[in-house]
Amino acid sequence: MNIQPGKLKQQRRSAQTAKTSLGVRLAAVLKIIVVFAMIAVFCNISIYLNQKITETDRAIRKTEQEIKRTEREIAQLRIRREQLSSWEYIGARIAYFKLGLREPAPGQVGRMALLSPRQAQMVPLESVASARRPSNAGRRN
Amino acid sequence: MSVVSTNDRIRFRIRLVAILLIPVAVALAVRLYFVQIVAHEYYLDKARDTYTTTRVTSGKRGEIFDVHGNLLVSNIPSVNITADPSHIKNSGSRRRLAYLLAREFPETSYEDFFRKLAPTRRKRISANDPNPDGSGFRTVPNTYAMIARDVSLEKAARLKALARVNKFRCLFFKDSYKRIYPKGSLLSNVLGFTNIVDDNDVAQTGLEKFFDEQMTAQFGRETYERDRSGRPLLYGPHISQEARDGRNIYLTISEPIQSILEEELDVTFREWKPKTLYAALVDPKTGNVLAMAQRPTFDPNDRSTYTNEAGRPRIAEDGIEPGSIIKPFTIGKALDWGYVTPETEIDCDRGTWIYLGKPLRDSHPYDKLTVAGVIQKSSNIGTAKIAMLLGEEKVYEALRMFGFGQKTNLPFRTETAGYLPRVPKWDGLSITRFPIGYGVRVSPLQMLRAYCALANNGKLPQLRLVDRLEDPATGVVEQIPVKPPVQLFEHPECHRQLIDMMTLVTKKGGTAARAALPGYEVAGKTGTSRKYIPGRGYASGKYFSSFVGFVPARNPAFVMLVTVDEPHGAYYASTVAAPTFKRVAERVLRHMNIPPDPALLPENNRTRTNP
Numbered sequence: 138m139n140i141q142p143g144k145l146k147q148q149r150r151s152a153q154t155a156k157t158s159l160g161v162r163l164a165a166v167l168k169i170i171v172v173f174a175m176i177a178v179f180c181n182i183s184i185y186l187n188q189k190i191t192e193t194d195r196a197i198r199k200t201e202q203e204i205k206r207t208e209r210e211i212a213q214l215r216i217r218r219e220q221l222s223s224w225e226y227i228g229a230r231i232a233y234f235k236l237g238l239r240e241p242a243p244g245q246v247g248r249m250a251l252l253s254p255r256q257a258q259m260v261p262l263e264s265v266a267s268a269r270r271p272s273n274a275g276r277r278n
Numbered sequence: 279m280s281v282v283s284t285n286d287r288i289r290f291r292i293r294l295v296a297i298l299l300i301p302v303a304v305a306l307a308v309r310l311y312f313v314q315i316v317a318h319e320y321y322l323d324k325a326r327d328t329y330t331t332t333r334v335t336s337g338k339r340g341e342i343f344d345v346h347g348n349l350l351v352s353n354i355p356s357v358n359i360t361a362d363p364s365h366i367k368n369s370g371s372r373r374r375l376a377y378l379l380a381r382e383f384p385e386t387s388y389e390d391f392f393r394k395l396a397p398t399r400r401k402r403i404s405a406n407d408p409n410p411d412g413s414g415f416r417t418v419p420n421t422y423a424m425i426a427r428d429v430s431l432e433k434a435a436r437l438k439a440l441a442r443v444n445k446f447r448c449l450f451f452k453d454s455y456k457r458i459y460p461k462g463s464l465l466s467n468v469l470g471f472t473n474i475v476d477d478n479d480v481a482q483t484g485l486e487k488f489f490d491e492q493m494t495a496q497f498g499r500e501t502y503e504r505d506r507s508g509r510p511l512l513y514g515p516h517i518s519q520e521a522r523d524g525r526n527i528y529l530t531i532s533e534p535i536q537s538i539l540e541e542e543l544d545v546t547f548r549e550w551k552p553k554t555l556y557a558a559l560v561d562p563k564t565g566n567v568l569a570m571a572q573r574p575t576f577d578p579n580d581r582s583t584y585t586n587e588a589g590r591p592r593i594a595e596d597g598i599e600p601g602s603i604i605k606p607f608t609i610g611k612a613l614d615w616g617y618v619t620p621e622t623e624i625d626c627d628r629g630t631w632i633y634l635g636k637p638l639r640d641s642h643p644y645d646k647l648t649v650a651g652v653i654q655k656s657s658n659i660g661t662a663k664i665a666m667l668l669g670e671e672k673v674y675e676a677l678r679m680f681g682f683g684q685k686t687n688l689p690f691r692t693e694t695a696g697y698l699p700r701v702p703k704w705d706g707l708s709i710t711r712f713p714i715g716y717g718v719r720v721s722p723l724q725m726l727r728a729y730c731a732l733a734n735n736g737k738l739p740q741l742r743l744v745d746r747l748e749d750p751a752t753g754v755v756e757q758i759p760v761k762p763p764v765q766l767f768e769h770p771e772c773h774r775q776l777i778d779m780m781t782l783v784t785k786k787g788g789t790a791a792r793a794a795l796p797g798y799e800v801a802g803k804t805g806t807s808r809k810y811i812p813g814r815g816y817a818s819g820k821y822f823s824s825f826v827g828f829v830p831a832r833n834p835a836f837v838m839l840v841t842v843d844e845p846h847g848a849y850y851a852s853t854v855a856a857p858t859f860k861r862v863a864e865r866v867l868r869h870m871n872i873p874p875d876p877a878l879l880p881e882n883n884r885t886r887t888n889p
Contacts, residue, residue: 190512191512194512198509205453209355209431209453210355210431212352212353212354212355213354213355213430213431215349215352216349216352216354216458216460219348219349219352219460219461220460220461222348223460223461223462223464223533223537224464224533224534224537224538224541225461225462225464225537228537228541240865240868240869241868242868
């Protein structure tokens with residue numbers, strides 16, 4: 138609230154006299170330019186960031202769609218794999234190519250398991266000694 | 279004359295404008311107050327309704343796996359293609375699009391597509407609407423036409439590209455899933471199938487129906503503010519309730535064993551051309567059903583192959599008179615309770631025994647047989663006389679103990695409990711007929727369960743078809759609880775004696791020598807029973823031929839039952855069912871990597887006897 142209007146009016150009048158010089162005017166103009174420039178910069182930054190956000194958002198959506206599409210393709214391939222690995226299909230292929238394959242006799246079956254180092258520690262060494270690989274003590278066949 | 283200065287005129291105009299503007303400003307302020315303060319919520323809700331949208335998402339129906347995690351039922355990604363024919367520019371475009379679609383989907387004709395793509399359609403006018411021409415219909419733009427459901431991803435992609443090139447903007451591609459049975463007819467009677475109703479899978483039969491509640495996916499709901507083109511805004515509320523996939527089911531079935539069983543049943547079906555044929559394998563120690571198959575069957579991916587008879591799980595639903603395969607239970611308990619020993623001699627009356635004026639016959643005449651011989655030769659008279667020693671109450675107790683007349687509680691909605699009447703309902707002949715498998719009705723599954731008790735050191739297990747349920751989102755697994763097996767034999771040595779007798783069945787002189795496997799001891803029992811047709815009695819020339827057995831007899835890997843309904847060409851179980859058992863057992867033992875006992879191999883026996 139202005140409580141000393143008379144005094145201020147006096148001061149303003151004296152200041153006006155002082156600012157009549159060119160330098161003072163330029164300084165004022167410069168200040169205005171700086172203020173406008175800052176506003177412009179802020180506006181630009183804001184627009185730039187908004188644009189970036191929109192672009193990123195668009196990219197995210199595109200990637201999401203791509204992920205969804207890939208997941209659907211994976212699901213389809215998984216089912217295809219199951220169909221191709223079914224006994225019926227394999228049997229039909231064996232017959233088609235006349236491979237004459239038959240199930241092995243029980244004595245002919247060997248089983249192999251890849252163990253984690255932790256599991257391997259629990260397996261008696263003598264049972265796997267012959268198959269142990271020197272370069273990888275943890276993994277046994 | 280008053281002088282009006284310019285200033286006065288200006289002042290007057292200002293006042294005039296002020297007088298005009300102030301009420302407008304006041305009115306605006308009042309309106310602003312009303313809109314912003316009084317009716318704020320109303321307009322906010324209205325605005326929200328306009329730019330907020332809710333999208334319903336659906337999860338996938340649960341899948342079914344075998345015990346090893348092999349996929350048996352799944353959902354394959356597919357695309358539903360629809361069109362908005364009102365967007366088709368002209369008749370030429372309509373013709374071109376119809377031609378394109380007819381080429382891609384040959385099952386629908388060009389004319390059908392052309393008709394579907396009509397830009398307008400007739401809509402029935404409701405009673406309250408004006409009806410200018412009196413036809414009861416009015417013409418409206420046709421905005422929806424279903425082009426094709428469950429189109430494969432490749433085909434949909436190809437069509438999408440074609441639509442883009444040809445600038446058909448009226449086609450819409452909606453992602454969906456289709457229920458698929460990757461293994462075709464494998465286990466189809468048990469798995470069942472679903473139908474599509476309003477874009478949802480609706481379970482119809484089998485496990486699909488039994489576990490429908492667990493396998494059904496829960497819908498999700500996504501609420502968000504959208505821009506003009508429907509895309510979600512970055513800011514603003516985004517409420518999302520995720521859709522949940524249905525739970526997966528893991529069966530006790532082993533796909534390789536199931537495949538072996540189905541292949542061999544096909545061979546038997548071709549050879550004997552029976553009306554029906556079913557078989558199952560169970561692990562007697564756990565009660566886990568390893569395989570279960572029947573013929574005829576159907577492919578759930580191709581509904582044209584479906585018939586009611588092929589679709590229903592007859593192995594659980596059919597109650598049959600089992601014939602001789604039920605004999606070991608009465609005899610086994612007679613041994614256990616001390617009424618007979620394996621050496622006790624039974625007079626078999628040279629093949630015909632008259633009791634209460636009714637004859638009971640054996641397939642071959644025997645004078646006297648030991649109890650072991652009664653099992654080996656499958657003597658009806660011998661078994662009936664042993665049952666007479668026990669009395670009605672004990673025979674009923676023995677049969678009831680092995681689970682006859684009680685459901686197995688496997689997940690079949692229409693499983694039969696069979697028929698084993700209480701003693702007061704028995705007539706005088708029942709005691710001679712029930713123990714040989716006539717007059718009682720038993721489902722093949724009940725018979726398998728009972729044989730599991732014989733194979734499992736006298737302990738009756740609970741049969742299991744479903745091992746566990748799994749929530750695919752959280753990985754939480756719910757094991758299906760199992761009741762501990764019940765010991766049925768008081769004297770283990772009696773149980774062993776019974777197994778010894780049953781191994782004689784597949785040896786030389788037994789009724790099922792064709793079920794014998796080189797290198798393995800097979801315990802089993804044949805059963806050939808005349809087919810009872812309700813209301814008409816026993817049908818002439820129609821038989822059930824069954825073989826139940828387990829192998830290796832001393833430490834069984836599985837119990838298997840084969841039942842052939844109305845075989846053509848032969849009907850004795852030893853000829854029809856036993857060879858099927860042998861073929862399946864041979865392959866399954868190989869698959870399970872159970873080596874033969876060298877001492878039982880014929881070449882080793884020859885070496886020992888002829889050094």
